[in-house]
Amino acid sequence: MSTKGSSLIALGVAAALFLAVNIVTNRNVGGVQLDLTADRLYTLSQGTRNILGNIREPITLKLYLSEALANDVPQIKAYATRVRELLHQYASLAKGKIKLEIIAPEPFSDAEDQAVRVGVQGMALTADASGGSLYFGLVGTNTVDDQQVIPFLSSDREQFLEYDLSKLVYALSLATKPVVAVISGLPLEFGTGGMAAAMRGRPETYQVLELMRQFFDVRVLNGEQKTIDEKVGVLALIHPRNLTTATLYAIDQFVLRGGRVLAMVDPHCETAGAQLDPLTNRPDPSATKGTSLAKLFEAWGVEFSDQAFIADLGQAQRVQTGGGGSGSGRTVVLYPAWLNIPSAALNKQDIITATLGDIVLASAGAISPRNDATTRFEPLLTSSDKAMPMPVARIAGRPEPEALLRDFQATGQRYTLAARISGPVKTAFPEGAPVPAEAKSEEAGATPPPPTIPAVVQLKQSVGAANIIVVGDADMVDDRFWTRTQSLMGQPISLPFAANADFVVNAIDNLAGSNDLISLRGRGVSQRPFTVVDGMRREAERQFLARETALKQRLDDTARKLAEAQGHGSPVAGKAGATALLSAEERDAIASFRSDLLKTRQELRIVRRDLSRDIERLESVVKFINIGLGPLAIGLTAVALAVTRRRRRALG
Numbered sequence: 001m002s003t004k005g006s007s008l009i010a011l012g013v014a015a016a017l018f019l020a021v022n023i024v025t026n027r028n029v030g031g032v033q034l035d036l037t038a039d040r041l042y043t044l045s046q047g048t049r050n051i052l053g054n055i056r057e058p059i060t061l062k063l064y065l066s067e068a069l070a071n072d073v074p075q076i077k078a079y080a081t082r083v084r085e086l087l088h089q090y091a092s093l094a095k096g097k098i099k100l101e102i103i104a105p106e107p108f109s110d111a112e113d114q115a116v117r118v119g120v121q122g123m124a125l126t127a128d129a130s131g132g133s134l135y136f137g138l139v140g141t142n143t144v145d146d147q148q149v150i151p152f153l154s155s156d157r158e159q160f161l162e163y164d165l166s167k168l169v170y171a172l173s174l175a176t177k178p179v180v181a182v183i184s185g186l187p188l189e190f191g192t193g194g195m196a197a198a199m200r201g202r203p204e205t206y207q208v209l210e211l212m213r214q215f216f217d218v219r220v221l222n223g224e225q226k227t228i229d230e231k232v233g234v235l236a237l238i239h240p241r242n243l244t245t246a247t248l249y250a251i252d253q254f255v256l257r258g259g260r261v262l263a264m265v266d267p268h269c270e271t272a273g274a275q276l277d278p279l280t281n282r283p284d285p286s287a288t289k290g291t292s293l294a295k296l297f298e299a300w301g302v303e304f305s306d307q308a309f310i311a312d313l314g315q316a317q318r319v320q321t322g323g324g325g326s327g328s329g330r331t332v333v334l335y336p337a338w339l340n341i342p343s344a345a346l347n348k349q350d351i352i353t354a355t356l357g358d359i360v361l362a363s364a365g366a367i368s369p370r371n372d373a374t375t376r377f378e379p380l381l382t383s384s385d386k387a388m389p390m391p392v393a394r395i396a397g398r399p400e401p402e403a404l405l406r407d408f409q410a411t412g413q414r415y416t417l418a419a420r421i422s423g424p425v426k427t428a429f430p431e432g433a434p435v436p437a438e439a440k441s442e443e444a445g446a447t448p449p450p451p452t453i454p455a456v457v458q459l460k461q462s463v464g465a466a467n468i469i470v471v472g473d474a475d476m477v478d479d480r481f482w483t484r485t486q487s488l489m490g491q492p493i494s495l496p497f498a499a500n501a502d503f504v505v506n507a508i509d510n511l512a513g514s515n516d517l518i519s520l521r522g523r524g525v526s527q528r529p530f531t532v533v534d535g536m537r538r539e540a541e542r543q544f545l546a547r548e549t550a551l552k553q554r555l556d557d558t559a560r561k562l563a564e565a566q567g568h569g570s571p572v573a574g575k576a577g578a579t580a581l582l583s584a585e586e587r588d589a590i591a592s593f594r595s596d597l598l599k600t601r602q603e604l605r606i607v608r609r610d611l612s613r614d615i616e617r618l619e620s621v622v623k624f625i626n627i628g629l630g631p632l633a634i635g636l637t638a639v640a641l642a643v644t645r646r647r648r649r650a651l652g
Contacts, residue, residue, distance in 0.1 A: 065102060066134045079158065181228060238477060256460075260468065301369055310388070319333065339362075367472050385413065427460050
């Protein structure tokens with residue numbers, strides 16, 4: 001048999017083998033996947049797998065996707081494919097507990113009406129929405145008619161797609177709202193006027209608390225708790241003043257048995273100083289004193305000083321100082337005790353802060369990990385590098401912004417103002433539970449009290465990993481630091497100018513999830529930009545922009561000259577027959593202007609077309625180099641090696 005015939009037979013056998021392998025794998029190992037992406041984009045985390053494995057009652061997920069319209073938007077089309085593939089993975093791993101439906105809400109159809117009714121938001125692709133709205137949202141329901149909605153699956157949140165889907169599934173697997181207990185030294189329920197104002201019908205409930213009640217079963221506790229109810233999942237400590245030892249012990253045991261804590265402490269709580277003392281009905285200056293939870297923080301591996309605040313010139317807010325009632329002499333200066341933390345300075349890898357806007361803090365303290373910490377310390381909010389610690393005494397009483405600026409000397413260090421703490425912790429009471437006051441009286445010879453409920457066995461270390469978020473400021477929950485209230489048709493509406501409330505709700509919402517949900521972090525994105533092409537694109541745009549600008553200017557000048565020429569020489573210029581009153585030279589000039597106008601417009605269109613064509617050419621070249629050149633080089637190398645080996649055999 002000739003060499004050519006042998007080669008043809010070999011190719012035929014290879015093709016048949018290729019088809020056979022594909023048929024066998026499709027039938028028998030169709031669910032097997034190999035994820036070779038850099039960020040393991042298509043590999044679900046163990047936390048998600050645990051959540052899907054623990055679903056008890058069936059869940060229905062309905063993906064509303066306007067497929068026809070999505071195909072016209074490449075970015076949405078690619079992301080929709082990613083979402084569908086992930087949802088199919090969820091349904092597969094849930095072993096029949098998740099029913100997935102994909103619905104195409106065509107314009108003016110019953111499916112579109114249904115999508116709108118359940119809260120899915122449409123996006124108009126044209127200014128007048130004549131082409132219909134594109135729907136790309138997810139709705140989940142369970143057997144008791146609970147509903148969770150993602151109104152629009154934006155690719156901007158692609159790195160948190162797994163978290164969002166797992167959170168939705170986890171929420172539907174719960175029977176009730178998460179229970180959140182609040183212990184606070186601030187008048188969250190009634191405002192600075194206290195109970196007296198509430199009885200007069202003028203309660204000033206903090207809007208943060210009202211927002212929390214929309215999502216959670218909130219229970220406000222006092223600072224004298226001997227135990228924390230087993231039903232409580234998250235404990236929010238917001239400027240917790242004068243906590244008894246028994247309460248500290250209750251918090252300690254709550255954390256060790258798996259409870260989560262949001263601790264908002266403050267070296268100088270300005271908000272608390274405005275509240276009224278219930279006995280004197282006057283402001284209580286002592287309320288501004290710092291809170292630190294030092295005994296608990298030591299066990300949790302956290303350092304926090306209630307004697308110093310972080311002054312930050314890089315993120316300082318501007319305030320008015322001085323002057324009388326007429327406004328004369330007032331100056332606007334930077335006040336480094338009040339900070340505006342920009343969105344860019346937030347931790348973009350943590351689900352709590354990833355998508356938040358600016359956050360406003362007032363006289364916040366620094367948080368840092370202890371050297372002997374057994375926990376993991378992850379910053380959420382940080383200062384700029386133009387910051388320094390200052391004694392609280394500098395802002396007690398009547399602060400002087402000018403004096404703070406005069407004495408300011410940045411250390412060049414960035415300070416953590418809020419952090420996530422996770423990992424194993426030990427009890428803050430290694431000596432045992434604190435002795436009650438009645439027991440001490442008994443030791444002194446007093447009559448013993450009647451028997452009470454037997455003491456619960458003390459936990460010495462956490463059951464699993466502790467989950468705690470510590471914030472060095474409590475003023476951020478005060479309405480004046482994040483929202484303004486206006487009246488609309490007689491009803492007050494809140495207009496937030498900072499993301500303070502979103503931060504608090506996000507933190508509690510994240511802590512209220514399971515450990516599996518908390519363990520999820522942001523993933524990578526499936527669409528990676530060609531950075532070389534982007535650089536070339538920017539350079540090309542820069543070069544063409546100058547030419548385009550010059551042509552636009554020329555176009556405007558020509559249009560102006562044409563308008564002047566057409567309106568010159570006659571009081572009736574511009575009307576029918578007006579051109580007959582113009583001289584031959586003027587008519588020639590108008591014709592020339594019109595010709596120049598058309599020519600300039602044509603050149604401008606060519607410039608824009610060339611820009612798009614050159615960019616596309618550059619992108620194609622780079623894509624070929626990145627995607628095609630490698631395999632092509634490997635293929636040519638393999639062919640060359642095969643030819644070389646065959647020649648050697650022929651010669652041998």
